[in-house]
Amino acid sequence: MKKLFSSRHILQASICAFLIFAVLLPIISMLTQITGDGLNEVFTSPQFSSAVVNSVTTGLTATVISLTLAMLAAWCMERISMKLKAIFSVLFIVPMLLPSISHAFGLVSLLGTNGLITNLLGMSGGIYGFWGIVAGAVLYSFPVAFLMFSSILRYEDALPYEAAKVLGIPGKRQFLDITLPYLKKTIISAFFSVFTMIITDYGIPLMIGGKVTTLSVLMYNKAVAMIDYDAGSIIGAILLVPAVIAFFVDLLNPENAQNSFVSKPIEPAKKRSLEVLGYVFCAVVSLCILAPIASFLIMVFETKYPIDPTFTLYHIEKTINRGADGYLLNSLLYSVLVAVFGTLVAFVCAYLTTRMQGRFGKVLHLFSITSMAIPGIVLGLSYLLFFNGTPIYGTIWIIVLVNSIHFFASPYLMMRNTLEKMNPNLEAVGQSLGVGRLHIIWDVILPKVKLTVFEMLVYFFVNSMMTISAVSFLAPPAPKPLALMINQFEAQRLMESAAFVSLVIFFANILVKVVMQLIRKFSADEE
Amino acid sequence: MDNFVKNRLEIRNLSKGYDGKEVLQRVDFDVKDGEFLSILGPSGCGKTTLLRILIGLMEADTGTITKDGKDITKAPPDQRSMGIVFQNYALFENMTVLRNVEYALRIHGKSKKEARAIAQEMVEIVGLKEHLNKMPRQLSGGQQQRVAIARTLALNPDIVLFDEPMSALDALTRMSMRAELKQLQKRFGMTMIYVTHDQEEAFALSDRIMVMEKGGISQLDTPEAICAAPANDYVRSFVLDTLQSKIDSLRRFADEQKA
Numbered sequence: 196m197k198k199l200f201s202s203r204h205i206l207q208a209s210i211c212a213f214l215i216f217a218v219l220l221p222i223i224s225m226l227t228q229i230t231g232d233g234l235n236e237v238f239t240s241p242q243f244s245s246a247v248v249n250s251v252t253t254g255l256t257a258t259v260i261s262l263t264l265a266m267l268a269a270w271c272m273e274r275i276s277m278k279l280k281a282i283f284s285v286l287f288i289v290p291m292l293l294p295s296i297s298h299a300f301g302l303v304s305l306l307g308t309n310g311l312i313t314n315l316l317g318m319s320g321g322i323y324g325f326w327g328i329v330a331g332a333v334l335y336s337f338p339v340a341f342l343m344f345s346s347i348l349r350y351e352d353a354l355p356y357e358a359a360k361v362l363g364i365p366g367k368r369q370f371l372d373i374t375l376p377y378l379k380k381t382i383i384s385a386f387f388s389v390f391t392m393i394i395t396d397y398g399i400p401l402m403i404g405g406k407v408t409t410l411s412v413l414m415y416n417k418a419v420a421m422i423d424y425d426a427g428s429i430i431g432a433i434l435l436v437p438a439v440i441a442f443f444v445d446l447l448n449p450e451n452a453q454n455s456f457v458s459k460p461i462e463p464a465k466k467r468s469l470e471v472l473g474y475v476f477c478a479v480v481s482l483c484i485l486a487p488i489a490s491f492l493i494m495v496f497e498t499k500y501p502i503d504p505t506f507t508l509y510h511i512e513k514t515i516n517r518g519a520d521g522y523l524l525n526s527l528l529y530s531v532l533v534a535v536f537g538t539l540v541a542f543v544c545a546y547l548t549t550r551m552q553g554r555f556g557k558v559l560h561l562f563s564i565t566s567m568a569i570p571g572i573v574l575g576l577s578y579l580l581f582f583n584g585t586p587i588y589g590t591i592w593i594i595v596l597v598n599s600i601h602f603f604a605s606p607y608l609m610m611r612n613t614l615e616k617m618n619p620n621l622e623a624v625g626q627s628l629g630v631g632r633l634h635i636i637w638d639v640i641l642p643k644v645k646l647t648v649f650e651m652l653v654y655f656f657v658n659s660m661m662t663i664s665a666v667s668f669l670a671p672p673a674p675k676p677l678a679l680m681i682n683q684f685e686a687q688r689l690m691e692s693a694a695f696v697s698l699v700i701f702f703a704n705i706l707v708k709v710v711m712q713l714i715r716k717f718s719a720d721e722e
Numbered sequence: 723m724d725n726f727v728k729n730r731l732e733i734r735n736l737s738k739g740y741d742g743k744e745v746l747q748r749v750d751f752d753v754k755d756g757e758f759l760s761i762l763g764p765s766g767c768g769k770t771t772l773l774r775i776l777i778g779l780m781e782a783d784t785g786t787i788t789k790d791g792k793d794i795t796k797a798p799p800d801q802r803s804m805g806i807v808f809q810n811y812a813l814f815e816n817m818t819v820l821r822n823v824e825y826a827l828r829i830h831g832k833s834k835k836e837a838r839a840i841a842q843e844m845v846e847i848v849g850l851k852e853h854l855n856k857m858p859r860q861l862s863g864g865q866q867q868r869v870a871i872a873r874t875l876a877l878n879p880d881i882v883l884f885d886e887p888m889s890a891l892d893a894l895t896r897m898s899m900r901a902e903l904k905q906l907q908k909r910f911g912m913t914m915i916y917v918t919h920d921q922e923e924a925f926a927l928s929d930r931i932m933v934m935e936k937g938g939i940s941q942l943d944t945p946e947a948i949c950a951a952p953a954n955d956y957v958r959s960f961v962l963d964t965l966q967s968k969i970d971s972l973r974r975f976a977d978e979q980k981a
Contacts, residue, residue, distance in 0.1 A: 620812035623779050624870075628826035628877060629800030638825070642816040 221577035228428035250410040254394040257332035265340030271473040273348040276463040286481045288338040292704035294661040296398030297697040299331035301487020323405030331399035336389045347381040353459040387441035395570030431573040442568035491694040510691035526677040530659040537599035537655040545610035567604035571664025579668045589672035597665045602658045606651035613647040653711045730755045736785030747937045760916045760924035763934035805874030806883045811866045813858040844872040864895035881913040
């Protein structure tokens with residue numbers, strides 16, 4: 196027993212030390228960068244106040260639109276009897292496989308100064324600015340809200356509605372008294388996470404914002420372009436505020452998890468008029484999602500749209516000559532390393548918080564989900580300030596570390612959910628049979644959770660392929676990942692190359708997702 | 723009672739508290755060799771905590787546990803020669819019935835052939851011969867619990883502990899499992915300690931019953947003696963009145979059937 200306890204303590208201590216060095220200390224080092232003079236300077240600048248206004252107005256507008264569309268889409272999928280549902284629900288989450296900056300770039304390529312649609316219709320190309328940011332942010336955040344809403348709707352129980360029907364309660368009251376209270380918590384938590392996601396992203400406003408500068412772009416400009424870390428830290432601290440609020444809202448809303456048990460699922464309505472409306476709505480949304488990707492394909496494979504629509508590989512060749520293949524290799528390497536390292540740490544954390552009793556587990560859990568509240572650009576600047584001068588700075592490992600932390604919370608929660616559902620006595624049985632904890636983990640638990648492990652690997656991989664937030668502060672000097680090239684190519688007016696890079700990331704992610712789907716299907720067949 | 727010569731286990735002054743609450747209060751008792759002892763009490767009386775301390779999954783704050791004259795208070799679970807069967811089976815879901823039973827034997831260094839032979843015998847004893855190569859999820863609750871029992875017996879422990887092993891089973895399965903459990907105990911001559919909140923079960927199975935309340939022992943005696951002389955009002959109401967009401971309702975039912 197003595198030995199077991201000590202190995203357990205070593206594990207707990209090392210995880211704690213890891214999280215302190217990888218999360219707590221970097222954030223502190225950013226916060227301590229803030230000085231009174233700096234605060235004064237930032238707060239009194241007109242740039243700053245207009246950035247606050249821009250961030251809040253674009254953020255709120257985009258959040259409201261995104262949530263409305265996502266709720267309607269989720270409603271179509273879960274409450275209306277429609278064919279093609281499988282296709283639509285895949286299409287609706289496609290934007291999750293593109294970097295945020297690609298969404299804005301897609302809009303620019305369609306509706307910008309020289310955009311496909313602009314040229315086609317002879318318009319002026321006025322997408323830049325407020326509405327450009329809003330449109331990009333809606334595309335970027337729609338899948339997240341859609342997933343939240345469709346899963347909550349899917350697990351709603353039909354029994355309260357049947358009871359209401361028996362009691363003669365009219366439809367409107369049913370909606371107000373049953374549906375809304377049921378959805379309330381999810382709507383609130385979706386609102387906060389989408390709003391936070393939008394205002395902490397700098398890719399979209401940087402690409403399409405034009406003269407409209409948001410807080411995130413201001414922070415990026417200050418810290419990356421002007422190397423003004425003091426101002427960057429102050430804005431970073433401000434960007435931490437909504438994230439922290441979102442985090443606490445989620446924390447205080449623990450019952451947010453949907454019903455674990457549905458006694459009777461709700462039957463989708465079979466009404467012709469509703470179906471038609473549903474098809475029209477879903478088709479329009481799908482079109483908006485697919486149009487930017489189609490425009491990338493046209494730009495990459497046509498010689499010169501619309502003058503010369505012949506097929507060509509010239510743009511790809513040109514992009515590769517500019518070093519894209521090297522950056523792609525960097526990205527693949529990062530993503531594989533982040534997947535392996537992140538999954539390992541997330542598994543250990545989830546195991547410690549679910550299958551070992553004690554107060555330590557609760558603290559570790561809180562600490563683990565805190566990483567969710569830290570925006571990528573804040574994490575990036577924190578790492579820059581904290582690790583500058585250490586041996587890891589400027590190497591691939593700092594990127595691996597920052598991405599593992601940035602995307603840690605979701606995979607951690609996936610594994611936690613899975614482990615919580617397993618019989619709590621497995622290790623105890625093992626001990627009574629003289630089978631140690633590591634044997635039980637290796638022979639009993641891992642085989643049982645391998646699907647979740649794959650999901651975690653995929654999550655880390657896909658997100659590392661796309662991310663531009665934290666890495667923009669740390670690479671260079673560390674080798675540059677591919678996603679950072681989108682902005683660079685666009686700035687050099689190399690639109691075809693930027694489109695190609697977006698497509699490469701997109702298809703790499705699709706490939707990984709398809710492999711995951713095959714694994715899932717294969718293991719379902721095996722059962 | 724005279725058949726029980728020596729004490730297998732001697733528990734002295736065992737206490738345990740968490741979060742400022744005393745879950746076990748200076749518990750003292752002996753377990754005789756080869757006996758079937760039930761620990762009976764409502765939820766929260768400390769019976770499961772006691773079981774976990776006995777097998778070494780939990781450490782007591784004070785007190786000692788002596789097994790066959792040896793102090794095992796601080797021994798790890800696998801060095802106590804005790805097995806445990808849980809309420810929710812805790813089977814290894816990714817392994818077949820046979821693999822579940824032979825797994826620990828293999829870890830302990832038995833040859834594949836030897837482990838397989840023992841496992842096969844155990845599975846046969848619990849009546850699952852034709853289910854050897856099935857996965858746990860293909861079995862009924864009662865069958866899964868039998869696998870858990872076979873897995874425990876395969877290591878040939880001196881004492882088997884049961885933590886409410888039948889509470890997840892339906893009434894009919896419970897009845898047949900009771901009889902089987904009794905037979906198993908006779909066959910192996912094993913000491914069994916059985917935690918339950920079901921009065922009927924305790925009376926049907928036990929050589930002796932230990933009635934617990936709020937972390938202490940109210941009475942420890944044979945079922946007959948408890949019936950004849952309940953130690954206090956709690957024992958009378960929790961044990962005897964409950965049984966009586968069951969008997970009454972059965973009798974009423976029988977009368978109605980006759981009429």
